[in-house]
Amino acid sequence: EAQVTQNPRYLITVTGKKLTVTCSQNMNHEYMSWYRQDPGLGLRQIYYSMNVEVTDKGDVPEGYKVSRKEKRNFPLILESPSPNQTSLYFCASSSSGTGYEQYFGPGTRLTVT
Amino acid sequence: AQSVTQPDIHITVSEGASLELRCNYSYGATPYLFWYVQSPGQGLQLLLKYFSGDTLVQGIKGFEAEFKRSQSSFNLRKPSVHWSDAAEYFCAVAVVNKLVFGAGTILRVKS
Numbered sequence: 001e002a003q004v005t006q007n008p009r010y011l012i013t014v015t016g017k018k019l020t021v022t023c024s025q026n027m028n029h030e031y032m033s034w035y036r037q038d039p040g041l042g043l044r045q046i047y048y049s050m051n052v053e054v055t056d057k058g059d060v061p062e063g064y065k066v067s068r069k070e071k072r073n074f075p076l077i078l079e080s081p082s083p084n085q086t087s088l089y090f091c092a093s094s095s096s097g098t099g100y101e102q103y104f105g106p107g108t109r110l111t112v113t
Numbered sequence: 114a115q116s117v118t119q120p121d122i123h124i125t126v127s128e129g130a131s132l133e134l135r136c137n138y139s140y141g142a143t144p145y146l147f148w149y150v151q152s153p154g155q156g157l158q159l160l161l162k163y164f165s166g167d168t169l170v171q172g173i174k175g176f177e178a179e180f181k182r183s184q185s186s187f188n189l190r191k192p193s194v195h196w197s198d199a200a201e202y203f204c205a206v207a208v209v210n211k212l213v214f215g216a217g218t219i220l221r222v223k224s
Contacts, residue, residue: 042203042214058211102212104157
């Protein structure tokens with residue numbers, strides 16, 4: 001089954017404790033992206049990757065890092081989380097950039113206290 | 114800058130009634146447009162998309178949307194709403210390397 005998986009689905013952590021949210025897709029997609037969803041703001045892009053070792057900032061990259069060492073994986077790293085990063089995070093992948101359908105993961109709800 | 118506006122934050126309709134969710138976009142070129150649905154506690158599911166061609170597009174679950182270039186709109190419609198349609202709906206436009214989403218419309222269905 002074609003899918004995007006994220007782990008963990010739920011995470012409660014404390015300010016400053018480094019964490020990683022994993023994202024994996026099994027569709028051999030070149031393009032992957034991270035979004036955060038906040039009430040009243042919709043989804044906003046954090047980072048994206050056009051292919052292995054090619055990443056770039058989205059609209060709200062501050063406080064986040066990513067890496068793309070393998071085509072299927074695109075982890076999101078919060079090196080020093082803060083309460084304003086409490087949000088719902090989605091990973092997405094696509095075969096041809098944003099002109100084509102993006103497949104979304106199930107989401108990771110992060111709470112930073 | 115590219116943007117998507119969904120004017121209605123909440124909409125309540127009776128089960129069996131028709132539905133229209135509004136979406137207006139701002140984008141200089143020919144847009145690629147999408148509607149996604151998010152059920153409570155779930156991820157995003159693609160309802161339908163417009164790339165080119167026929168301006169009336171059909172999607173899953175009985176939804177359709179009409180692209181109107183002159184009005185910069187891409188409204189979502191359904192002739193008869195079911196209780197299971199209660200969810201949050203997002204309109205999005207594809208720009209370089211990302212989707213730009215509207216703020217979402219929460220649909221409530223009353224029986």
